[in-house]
Amino acid sequence: MSKKKNFPGIFKSMKLWLILIFLLIGTIPATILRGGILRSYETKAVSNRSIDILSQARILGNQIIFNNYLEDTSSEIINSQLEQLSNIYDGRVMIIDGNFRIVKDTYGVDEGKTIVSEEVIRSFSGEEISKHDSDNGYIEMTIPLTDTESKESLGVFLVSVSTDSIKLNLEYLKDGALVIEISMLLVVLALSVMLSMRLVRPLSDMSRQISEIQNGFATELKEETYLETEDISHRFNQLFERMKVIDESREEFVSNVSHELKTPLTSMKVLADSLNGQENVPLELYREFMGDIGNEIDRETKIINDLLSLVKMDRSAADLNISSVNINEQLELILKRLRPIAEKQNIELVLESFRPVSAEVDEVKLTLAITNLVENAIKYNRPDGWVHVSLNADHQYFYIKVEDGGIGIPEESLEHIYERFYRVDKSHSREIGGTGLGLAITRNAILMHRGAIKVFSTEGEGTIFNVRIPLNYIAS
Numbered sequence: 001m002s003k004k005k006n007f008p009g010i011f012k013s014m015k016l017w018l019i020l021i022f023l024l025i026g027t028i029p030a031t032i033l034r035g036g037i038l039r040s041y042e043t044k045a046v047s048n049r050s051i052d053i054l055s056q057a058r059i060l061g062n063q064i065i066f067n068n069y070l071e072d073t074s075s076e077i078i079n080s081q082l083e084q085l086s087n088i089y090d091g092r093v094m095i096i097d098g099n100f101r102i103v104k105d106t107y108g109v110d111e112g113k114t115i116v117s118e119e120v121i122r123s124f125s126g127e128e129i130s131k132h133d134s135d136n137g138y139i140e141m142t143i144p145l146t147d148t149e150s151k152e153s154l155g156v157f158l159v160s161v162s163t164d165s166i167k168l169n170l171e172y173l174k175d176g177a178l179v180i181e182i183s184m185l186l187v188v189l190a191l192s193v194m195l196s197m198r199l200v201r202p203l204s205d206m207s208r209q210i211s212e213i214q215n216g217f218a219t220e221l222k223e224e225t226y227l228e229t230e231d232i233s234h235r236f237n238q239l240f241e242r243m244k245v246i247d248e249s250r251e252e253f254v255s256n257v258s259h260e261l262k263t264p265l266t267s268m269k270v271l272a273d274s275l276n277g278q279e280n281v282p283l284e285l286y287r288e289f290m291g292d293i294g295n296e297i298d299r300e301t302k303i304i305n306d307l308l309s310l311v312k313m314d315r316s317a318a319d320l321n322i323s324s325v326n327i328n329e330q331l332e333l334i335l336k337r338l339r340p341i342a343e344k345q346n347i348e349l350v351l352e353s354f355r356p357v358s359a360e361v362d363e364v365k366l367t368l369a370i371t372n373l374v375e376n377a378i379k380y381n382r383p384d385g386w387v388h389v390s391l392n393a394d395h396q397y398f399y400i401k402v403e404d405g406g407i408g409i410p411e412e413s414l415e416h417i418y419e420r421f422y423r424v425d426k427s428h429s430r431e432i433g434g435t436g437l438g439l440a441i442t443r444n445a446i447l448m449h450r451g452a453i454k455v456f457s458t459e460g461e462g463t464i465f466n467v468r469i470p471l472n473y474i475a476s
Contacts, residue, residue, distance in 0.1 A: 014203070018196035019189070026188030027181075034177045041173060042134075045166045049089070050130045050139055053159055056085055057143045061157050065145055070097045070155050073104050082106055091138075091161030095145075096120060098154055115158075123156045137163045202229045213240065264296040271296075320362040320448055322473045327357040327398055331391055334371050342378045348386040349378070357393045360473040361449055369445035372438040373402040373465050380463075381406035393471065397451075400467040409457040417455065418443045450474055 060081055067075050073095075086093050086106040095104035096115060105111045119129045123142040130141045138160055145155040202225040212218040221236045223229045271289045275281055335351050342349040377387040381404055388403045409417060418439050446453045451469035 015196045015200045018199060019192040022192035022195060023185075023188055026192070027185055030181055030184055034181060038170060038173060038177065042166065042170055045169070046132050046139060046163065049161070049163070049166070050132075050141065053085075053089060053139070053141055053161060054128065054130070054143065057141065057157050057159055060085065061143055061145045062148070064095065064157070065147060065154060069095065070103055070145070079104075085159070089159075089161035090164065091159060094158040096156040096158060098124075103155075120156050120158065124153045126153060132163070134163075137167060139163060202226060206232070210236075264300040268293050268296045320365065320473070322360050322362055324358055325361050325363045325366070327359055327361075327391060327400075328353045330363065330367060331370065331389060331400070334367060334374060335389065338371065338374055338378060341375065342387065345378065345381065346384045347378050347381055349374075350386070350388050352388065352390040354390070354392040357391060357398045357471075359393075359398050359469065359471045361469065362445075365445040365448065366469075369442040370400060370402075370467075372442045373467075376438060377402055377404035377406065377463070377465075380404075395471075397468050397470055400469075402465045402467075403462065405462040408459040408461050408463055409455070410459050411457075414455060414457060 060078070063078055063081070064070065067078060069075055069078050073079070082093050082095075082104065083106055085091075093104070093106045094102050094110065094115070097103050100114050100116050100120065102110050102113050102115055119131070119140070119142045122129055123144045126144050126146070128141070128143050130139065132139050140160045141158070143157040143159075144153045145157055146153050202223050205225075206221065206223045206229060209218060209221050209223065213221065219240075221233045221240070223233045271293050275286065275289050331351055331353070335349055339349055374387065374389060381387065385405050388401075390401045390403075392399045392401075443453055446467055446469065449469045450473070451467065453468075454466045455463065456466075457463035
């Protein structure tokens with residue numbers, strides 16, 4: 001089972017693919033070249049033999065006409081030359097007169113017979129015809145025997161020669177080429193293995209360095225052999241640094257969560273121990289301590305609820321329950337819920353809507369985000385202060401601005417306000433019941449809607465939060 005399962009893994013090896021590619025690059029052109037050379041040799045050899053035979057046949061043809069051989073085949077000189085031509089090229093020569101009768105056959109079997117073929121007829125018309133039959137291994141040529149004075153075709157010189165010697169030489173060449181090709185293949189294979197190992201070595205070094213980083217023996221990946229490996233090393237180091245920051249943030253978050261959850265419990269234990277350590281506790285004191293314990297329980301509950309909200313916000317955007325929502329009505333409802341808190345501090349809470357706005361949002365998450373912004377604007381304000389909420393939109397986005405004339409945020413704290421459990425004024429935040437999670441929840445909710453949030457603040461003068469969210473939700 002395991003062998004079958006692991007076998008395809010061989011073909012995922014870059015080294016193997018590089019070897020195969022180099023082999024193909026090295027052998028395919030050599031194979032094509034070998035085939036081309038062998039075909040060229042055969043064509044050239046046949047052509048040269050045809051030219052040689054044609055030139056000798058023309059000379060003999062002139063002698064045949066001059067000696068009137070078509071009428072009298074007794075000429076020993078011509079017969080000797082015909083036999084010599086037949087023997088040299090391992091072929092057969094036939095002389096055909098004007099009546100298509102074979103007057104001479106070097107094989108001596110068809111003399112006196114009549115031959116009528118397309119080639120012979122065409123040669124009587126003055127054509128010289130050469131035909132190579134590679135399957136049967138012969139060259140056949142028909143040359144007209146023309147009278148030098150009248151230019152009349154008196155007969156045909158037919159030659160059929162074997163190409164076995166050409167084929168034999170071709171086989172020798174094939175064998176030699178095969179030996180050379182195998183030798184080249186072995187050389188190319190050796191070079192392919194060497195080159196592939198050289199090319200893949202930086203990746204192996206990177207794997208080794210990553211293992212060392214994983215085991216804590218190194219803190220940086222450094223492989224600069226190629227531009228690509230240098231870029232990968234750079235990006236890996238960036239990712240590693242980012243992971244370290246995330247890990248540190250996670251540890252800090254766990255520490256903060258532990259501290260924030262422990263603080264109300266510690267307060268409740270101190271209050272409970274105070275009650276238990278006293279005898280005949282006055283009813284008023286008992287009620288006061290129990291009220292404080294209740295407040296600490298409410299604070300603990302709020303921290304836990306905010307943590308649960310934050311965990312939900314950290315999930316994928318697929319958890320969004322998108323629907324078409326009237327944003328004007330949603331803001332009016334949010335401000336209606338928060339108005340009692342504002343009235344306690346005599347804070348003027350105003351909503352200004354420039355146009356009707358409907359958008360595709362998760363109503364619950366967006367309500368939580370905007371509620372946090374407006375509630376913070378109320379809590380971190382001055383007595384008799386003001387909070388102004390406005391709504392506007394264009395063809396693509398809707399915009400919510402939450403502006404207050406409160407205590408503001410120091411410039412050095414602006415870049416940290418979205419961090420979990422970060423507080424600008426810890427004592428004041430705990431005093432008014434802040435958990436340090438509200439803005440983190442708000443930012444995550446807005447980002448899940450593919451939106452953006454920006455803050456502008458001047459310490460002692462006030463703060464402005466600008467929120468931009470698409471009218472139509474775009475899934476990732």
